[in-house]
Amino acid sequence: MDVMELGYDQEKDKLLHEIDQLKIENEKLKSELSTTKEISKYLNESEQRFEQLFNNISDAVYYLKIDKEGVSGNFIEVNKIAYKRLGYTREEMLNMSPFDIDYHEREELIQILESIMSTETLIFETMHVCKDGTLIPVEIKTHNVVMDGETFTLSVCRDISERKQAERVIRDTKKQYQRLVESSTNGIAVLQDDKWVFANEAALKLFGAHTKDQLLGKSIYDMLYPEFIEKYKILTKFGGKHARLNSTWKNLDGREIHTEIVSIPIIFRDRVAKQLIIQDVTERKQAEDLMIQAEKMNVVGQLAAGIAHEIRNPLTSLKGFVQLFRSGTVPNDKFLNIMESELERIDVISSEFLTLAKPYNVDFSPVDIQELLKNVIALLGTEASKQRISIDTSFLNETIIVDGVNAELKKVFINLIKNAIEVMPDGGTIKIIVENSEEAVDISIQDHGIGMTDEQLRRLGEPFFTTKETGTGLGLMVTYKIIDHHHGEMKVKSKLNEGTTFTVRLPVIT
Template identity: 35%
Template sequence: MGKPPCEFLEYSSAELIEMLSEQQGMTFKVKKIDGRFIHTFCSGRLLSKIGLTPQEVTGKELKDFYPADIAAHKESFYRDAWHGKEGIIYESVFHGVFYLVSLQPVKRFGKVVEVIASCVDITELKSREQELRETKELLESLYESSVDGICIMDTDGKVIRINHAFEKIYGWSEGELLGKQAPMFPAHLENRFEEIFKHLHNEKVIHFETVRPRKDGETIHVFLTLSPIKDAKDDIIAITGITRDISEQKKSEDFYRKADKLNAVGQLAAGLAHEIRNPLTSLRGFLQIMQSGRVNKEEYFDIMLSEIDRINSIVNEFLVIARPYQTSFQKQNLVRILQSVVTLLEAQAALNNIEIRMEVEARIPLVECSEMEIKQVFVNVLKNAIEAMPHGGVIRIIALLQESGVLIRFIDQGVGIGENQFPRLGEPFFTTKEKGTGLGLMMCYKIIGDHKGEININSALHEGTTFDIILPLTDGS
């Protein structure tokens, strides 16, 4: 048998009151008695959070536990609810606790007899709102104070918003650009937004330099960064374009580039003057001796011709390095070029008691290059190796395929190069040979550089030198 109805109602009422007291929020009831709004019930954990107890609220008016100004403000909502207005919601704060209040009038026979309120704690929500507000204000400050131009575009590349720096860089105001194509895209990208979106989705960001016109017609160098703005589904909904004006940087680079060129020209001129002045001084001295008539003129002819040939050699090497011409690259067999160079210099090597040994891999592919220029490099390197071995020995030439390209390695047993001389290798007129000009190695660096290759030199005094030439492979090699 169950409990009698009265006992059941008493049990249910007690259970309900206990449940309301354990709720995270707060519930209270209000009645209008003698023109005053009196709280007839109040329960919930939120009540203790705001520093009140049921005893301090029940049977009391708002002004009994709230400051007068707050009480007056809240009472206006009570009044509206008592007059039958539904769906009243307002925020309140007390002792640092924020809560949301919802008032609902209870009617009997069409007349409001009491107002029931339900409250929830929104302190955490308010804290997050404050954090978001502060973050937004910070981002807004960074956006507006950035020295880089920032442009937000829709998926068609049309301007949604720009900052002050963007206006300053390009000259257009935000009002002039809203809804129009952003002026920072070069022509070849203006109608390729699908490709841009695809790239941004995969790579997250795009960087590039370009030249763009300002509103006044002036062109500027800019560095652009494009990045996506995505929604919760990872779909791109907008694009952020950041512009950095690098016009001054480009001017500085151009200035220093020209200064470097002038410096290089000065060094070359000084070196050329020094190298040519020596044989010219000798020629002048011999001519003066011959002019005096004190000696037989013919005995100096060979020496003078030798000095003239030296001047001619220096000038010719300069012309080879400096002349502007288009090099014709074709697929060439490097091994065949090497063998022809070895054949050419084998006799000179034999006269110096030097043996040349070739070690070639069987799978060396053809390489796109200029046969004449590469042959010239090989001749220079092999001649240097021969001249560096006055007491004879063995020169090994190794050709093998590497991941980075084809490696041609010359290994001699010569006098070697001192560590302090390495930084100057390839400079004009710097040489370790008694009668060298340094122009041959400089020319080698230039030719291999034009072929997008590398030159690496390792050497030790009295132990020999290893000279590596790496030529890159082209697609399909």
């Protein structure tokens, strides 16, 4: 191989090597170009996602720069909610600054902006001014971001109009409630751990307190009569929509007062409490006592007048015989028999009046006894509900007819069921059972009250004897008399602390 050929081969090899290098560099450039495109695509996609998030977020977002003196330039960027909420276009907003939309005076706003600059994150409330001049309450949360050595501020503004409206409603409602409580003629008080922690003016006056300090902090048991303490505890423990307690107190002035209490569980100063609505019924109680006394005196007067009228004739006869004997006439068997007869007559008359003799309607007619009972239960249903008492019935499927006076029989069962309600102050169930008994019908009224002793059972039906705190005992006398007038009978079974059952037996029409 000559020199010329050798040189050619070397040049060729060198050229091929350079071509290979170019290929490698070309592949590298292709790879770098592909990566750049992917990065560019990723950046574009990220920018699109950010823009969607920025414009679709429910809060207004402002991007701006604040200098060290607290002076802000125009907004760098705002989202769609920001400019639409205030009634501007995006272009208009980008030519505006916080000074154009905040209702604070310039110096006040500069202080706020200085606080934003000195704090990484700040939350505060302000008012933004819309293009039409209306104000929108907003809550702003700011966050400072450092980029290329410069600090920018991102502000997220939430419209709190509904929250402010709700707060106003709550404040107004609270004020109205406070005015209602303070102007109420009933005493309204709050207790925690059975101590007074709040009392309105009516409550202070009712309990004889001239200042709140005289009552607040003291135990309720200092004034409540001991016999009502257990009932009060039951009332406040179980409560209920219609739960009420009639109670007696000795107030700070030493005066005895009668009240009706309703207890409502509440939260007071972040703690469980009891709100008492206390109605002063002292005058009503005194009036009721006077009415009861007047009723008793009226009955006594009627009895006395009746006795005086009916025994006047036999007394006149006896007086005549006495005068006759004083004149010298010797008593004989005939005179003595007459006198004895007159004395017996006086005794019979007295006995009749003691059983509350009373004329009755003798016009009997057929009465559907189960329908009558349903009417009485409907009549007394509200009263029973107030005492948390339910009335259970067990009636016969057939129609039961008795011969009697509807109004008088109705009075019998009103008296018996009312008595059952009144002996169950803590609520419970009254059972009314109708059963066949040969040619008669038995109607039983069963309560779960305190029951009666044998002595009390024995005295039932006596004039003016009653087991209730308020009553004359005449109702049961009338009941016995009506049942007797209808050729029926009434039996009573009772066990102390378990309850009483009255069973009325009436003949049926077959």
